[in-house]
Amino acid sequence: MKRLYYILLGLTTLFCSCNDWLDVTPKTNVEEKDLFKNEQGFKEALTGVYIKMSTTQLYGREMTYGFIDQLAQRYFNNENLETDYDKITWYTYPSTRTQTYYETFWSSDYNLIANLNNLIDNIDKRGDVIHTAGYKDIIKGEALGLRSFLYFDLLRMFGPIYKDNASSPSIPYRTHLNRDVAKLLPASVVADSIVKSLKQAETLLENDPMNIAFPSYDDDSSTDPFLKHRFNRMNKYAVKAELARVYMWMGDKVNAAKYAQEVIDAKKADGSKRFALITDNAQDKVGSTELLFAVNMDSQTFPSRVKSEFMIAMWNKYIILGDGNRLDKIFDTTVDGQNDMRYKDGAGFAIGSNGAYMLKYTQSGLYSPVLQNTMPLIRLPEMYYILAECTDDLAESADLLSIVRGARGLEDLQPFANESEKLYNIEKEYRKEFYGEGQLWFFYKRHGYKTFQFCPIMNMTEARYRFPIPDDETVLGNVN
Numbered sequence: 001m002k003r004l005y006y007i008l009l010g011l012t013t014l015f016c017s018c019n020d021w022l023d024v025t026p027k028t029n030v031e032e033k034d035l036f037k038n039e040q041g042f043k044e045a046l047t048g049v050y051i052k053m054s055t056t057q058l059y060g061r062e063m064t065y066g067f068i069d070q071l072a073q074r075y076f077n078n079e080n081l082e083t084d085y086d087k088i089t090w091y092t093y094p095s096t097r098t099q100t101y102y103e104t105f106w107s108s109d110y111n112l113i114a115n116l117n118n119l120i121d122n123i124d125k126r127g128d129v130i131h132t133a134g135y136k137d138i139i140k141g142e143a144l145g146l147r148s149f150l151y152f153d154l155l156r157m158f159g160p161i162y163k164d165n166a167s168s169p170s171i172p173y174r175t176h177l178n179r180d181v182a183k184l185l186p187a188s189v190v191a192d193s194i195v196k197s198l199k200q201a202e203t204l205l206e207n208d209p210m211n212i213a214f215p216s217y218d219d220d221s222s223t224d225p226f227l228k229h230r231f232n233r234m235n236k237y238a239v240k241a242e243l244a245r246v247y248m249w250m251g252d253k254v255n256a257a258k259y260a261q262e263v264i265d266a267k268k269a270d271g272s273k274r275f276a277l278i279t280d281n282a283q284d285k286v287g288s289t290e291l292l293f294a295v296n297m298d299s300q301t302f303p304s305r306v307k308s309e310f311m312i313a314m315w316n317k318y319i320i321l322g323d324g325n326r327l328d329k330i331f332d333t334t335v336d337g338q339n340d341m342r343y344k345d346g347a348g349f350a351i352g353s354n355g356a357y358m359l360k361y362t363q364s365g366l367y368s369p370v371l372q373n374t375m376p377l378i379r380l381p382e383m384y385y386i387l388a389e390c391t392d393d394l395a396e397s398a399d400l401l402s403i404v405r406g407a408r409g410l411e412d413l414q415p416f417a418n419e420s421e422k423l424y425n426i427e428k429e430y431r432k433e434f435y436g437e438g439q440l441w442f443f444y445k446r447h448g449y450k451t452f453q454f455c456p457i458m459n460m461t462e463a464r465y466r467f468p469i470p471d472d473e474t475v476l477g478n479v480n
Contacts, residue, residue, distance in 0.1 A: 036122040039130045042139050043226060045119045049112050049146055050233070054295040057104045059375055060302075061309075063153065065319060065361070065436035067101045072441040073454035075319050076326050087456035091464040102467035105157060109150045110172075116147040118177045134207060135226075141204030145234035145242065148197045149293075149377075151190065152246055157467045159187045161448045162249055165462065166191075171469075172479050182479050184469070191250050198246065201239045208236035210274065214288040214368055229370060231291040237263050237274065238293035241378045244386050249446055257390040260383040263292065275380045277407035281341050281348065283367040285360050290380040297373040303363040310357045322355040329453065330431050339409045342432050358436050381433050389426055397422050401429055408432075423447070 035041040054060045062068065069075070071090060089095040093102065123130070123140050130136040151173065159170035165187070172182030173190050175197075185193075210230050211223055240259045247256035266274035276289040286294070309319050321327050328334070331343040342348040349356045363372055381404045388400035395415035402412035416422040430443045431453065444452050445465040451458050469479060 036126050054297050064438040068438040068441050076323050093468050103470045116143045119143050137204040141201045142234045144197050144201035145239045148194045151194050155190050156442050161462050198243050205236035232296050241292045253390040260386040263383045279407050286374050286376050292378040294374045294376045299373050302373045306361045320357045324355050327356045341409050360436050
């Protein structure tokens with residue numbers, strides 16, 4: 001994949017479509033000197049990254065509800081029964097089942113990082129052409145935040161189980177666009193670099209206007225389109241939430257809790273909560289007031305794709321539950337009952353005699369058009385789960401989980417008896433809350449689970465969790 005590091009020399013590769021939420025049109029194959037000659041060019045360069053992130057190969061499917069969630073055993077289809085060998089190949093690298101996915105993640109993410117590095121270099125050299133007050137900081141802050149977000153997911157996929165092997169060579173970390181051979185850096189060095197970059201983004205986004213309001217019908221003509229719907233952008237609180245995630249991965253519970261609490265405590269100008277847990281998902285299935293960061297999907301293809309991929313009648317290879325008992329086990333209904341809105345028929349799932357399928361991304365009946373075609377990447381409940389994991393007080397941990405459970409229609413938890421019971425309940429809430437969002441697999445990896453619910457392997461080694469560096473990266477000399 002030699003092209004990853006050379007494709008952008010002298011030009012910036014952007015992407016052809018444009019999402020409704022941003023009033024700019026990205027271009028393809030634009031000469032760098034022309035693209036960055038004015039403010040609009042910087043907007044277009046940034047827009048291209050968001051659009052590429054929303055493709056099915058990345059966060060539009062495979063890194064959210066697709067391949068990554070399949071690894072966490074979220075789906076099962078009775079019409080496509082797998083042999084024991086077939087099940088194990090999901091955790092074999094390379095295999096004919098897995099190789100295309102992880103090689104695409106590697107190539108696409110590093111292509112996006114190259115674009116972002118090019119943008120950041122140019123904003124430092126040519127940023128004086130950005131004349132709108134505050135825009136230079138916002139564009140650079142978003143670019144640094146996005147680059148960190150992508151690097152962290154690469155580290156989570158291609159790096160070691162951090163708590164066991166933080167010094168292991170993991171991935172290259174580039175901050176400039178050049179031809180230099182990139183070294184595989186220790187996971188701890190990459191994580192420290194991500195934190196440093198996120199803190200730079202945090203400073204630059206300090207004055208982020210955070211234009212988010214629900215319900216919203218997009219009738220505020222006084223707001224610059226570039227600054228609307230900040231939940232669809234790498235905003236100041238998305239950066240703080242990502243810092244909480246990264247610190248949690250590193251085992252730094254003090255800083256993880258600090259940033260998670262800052263997000264939870266965020267206030268609007270009137271003193272009300274900036275983000276709030278929803279208590280009804282009948283029309284608000286992605287959790288509008290919980291969205292810290294989401295990407296906007298292609299409005300021409302996403303609604304029809306959701307219908308075709310999540311309907312039982314279609315019997316896709318995966319992403320449905322052909323066994324209703326599996327859904328009951330995921331939500332532990334024998335203990336927690338069936339009142340959880342994330343589970344309930346017609347709300348969280350459509351449940352029938354043939355099984356069940358998720359309704360989270362259903363596009364009909366939404367109470368706000370701004371929520372259409374939304375793919376959540378970071379949501380508020382994760383901040384409560386991080387706090388629950390960070391505290392040593394077992395009663396406080398149960399209370400923090402109960403805040404989210406209560407919003408979802410479940411009873412409060414009693415104080416945990418020990419750390420093992422605490423972790424089990426946190427894992428169970430990740431199972432319920434982030435179905436179709438790709439986060440459960442990384443929870444299992446962070447803790448180095450030897451096995452997990454429905455896992456076909458009883459001894460999950462690091463090699464089962466860790467995607468390998470694509471062969472041609474090392475053969476062609478791009479990394480060493």
